[in-house]
Amino acid sequence: MxxxxxxxxxxxxxxxxxxxxxxxxxxxxxxxxxxxxxxxxxxxxxxxxxxxxxxxxxxxxxxxxxxxxxxxxxxxxxxxxxxxxxxxxxxxxxxxxxxxxxxxxxxxxxxxxxxxxxxxxxxxxxSGTEPTPAPAMVLTRLEGGAVNLAAVDGRPTVINLWATWCPPCRREMPALARAQDAHPEVRFLFVNQGEGQAEVAGWLAEARLEIDNVLLDRAMAVPGHYGTVGLPVTLFLGADGRLARAHVGEIAPEQIDAGIARLR
Incomplete structure (x- = not known):
């Protein structure tokens, strides 16, 4: 896709x-x-x-x-x-x-x-995007607890698929972290692909990044649901949980804000 x-x-x-x-x-x-x-x-x-x-x-x-x-x-x-x-x-x-x-x-x-x-x-x-609904999938949160990706709370959602071994993922993460702080009206989910809790937590500490809603997708099921290939991928979902747009590859700060603006 x-x-x-x-x-x-x-x-x-x-x-x-x-x-x-x-x-x-x-x-x-x-x-x-x-x-x-x-x-x-x-x-x-x-x-x-x-x-x-x-x-x-x-x-x-x-x-x-x-x-x-x-x-x-x-x-x-x-x-x-x-x-x-x-x-x-x-x-x-x-x-x-x-x-x-x-x-x-x-x-x-x-x-x-x-x-x-x-x-x-x-x-x-x-570049077409199917309005795919969010998967009924529960993922473990890095800081404890779990998140159901299909649960909506009235806010649009940005899902970032990433891994610590992926250079473009590492480069774009500070911009996504700033966007999370700047847009409390949007739910951000950082879905790590295939890595363990210690590995992800260690990299975030080394990079000095404080971000909420880091989820562990050990089975890499989310890309399969949306039909995406490669990393990183940033998904923009409307308030109804349906996919509005997908950005494949490293995303720039202005592209993050533009994607959020389209969701409004």
């Missing part, structure tokens, strides 16, 4: 759609280079690099409050976060300066349109 597994590599639907769009763009530009003008070879390379940079920069600027304390996080492109409409600006500028002729600039629109269509179609096919 919402992810593509290529052997050991797991890509979210969004990231897979980006790859498909870029590949289609490069194939289209390569065809133009062989049939129309070799200038399209250099232009396509510059267009891809500057287009990605422009879309990422636009996202950072639009969400600057989340980057102000750690500007270098702008380089963490693996987290996702692009405003694709702004990619058209550097792509167009590159076409003006590198293709130069009006005829060639008009031809450059073709791979751009093909890229947009391919990326949007792939995203639609791979």
């Amino acid at each position: 919402n992810a593509i597994a290529l052997g050991p590599l797991v890509l979210s639907g969004e990231r897979f759609a980006i790859i498909v769009g870029v590949v289609v763009f490069l194939l289209g530009a390569g065809l133009l280079a062989s049939r129309v003008s070799p200038r399209f070879n250099a232009w396509s390379t510059v267009a891809v690099l500057t287009g990605l940079a422009g879309a990422r920069l636009a996202h950072v600027v639009a969400n600057w409050t989340y980057f102000a304390d750690d500007p270098l996080r702008a380089l963490a492109v693996w987290q996702g976060g692009f405003l694709w409409v702004w990619a058209l600006v550097p792509v167009g500028v590159a076409a003006v300066f590198m293709l130069r002729e009006r005829r060639l600039m008009l031809w450059s629109v073709v791979p751009v349109i093909a890229c947009v269509i391919a990326g949007m179609a792939t995203a639609r096919l791979t």
Whole structure:
């Protein structure tokens, strides 16, 4: 669900759609280079690099409050976060300066349109989310007691599937901990996958993280219920307990808040 597994590599639907769009763009530009003008070879390379940079920069600027304390996080492109409409600006500028002729600039629109269509179609096919109800599953809480995942209390729920051996899980955990503190109106459940109480407690103490509702899923049953692959995965559930959205891979602070805002 919402992810593509290529052997050991797991890509979210969004990231897979980006790859498909870029590949289609490069194939289209390569065809133009062989049939129309070799200038399209250099232009396509510059267009891809500057287009990605422009879309990422636009996202950072639009969400600057989340980057102000750690500007270098702008380089963490693996987290996702692009405003694709702004990619058209550097792509167009590159076409003006590198293709130069009006005829060639008009031809450059073709791979751009093909890229947009391919990326949007792939995203639609791979990023769908079924409104799956929460499982009637009782998990042990790290600090004692148990939690029934199917029990609702009128609040939306964020479920994070993670493990201590997973580097992206460890990187995103401080942001999720801050979100838990900032959003008492949301129930956060940190469902550890396949590890024991001592191992999980030891890592949290070492990382100096204080978070509530750390649950132990020794059988790794929750990913099976939702059909997710890979770690980490962050699930956003509505107040009725049904799945509204799934984020596969490391999640950024602005994406956490955006997911919560959609639940409202």
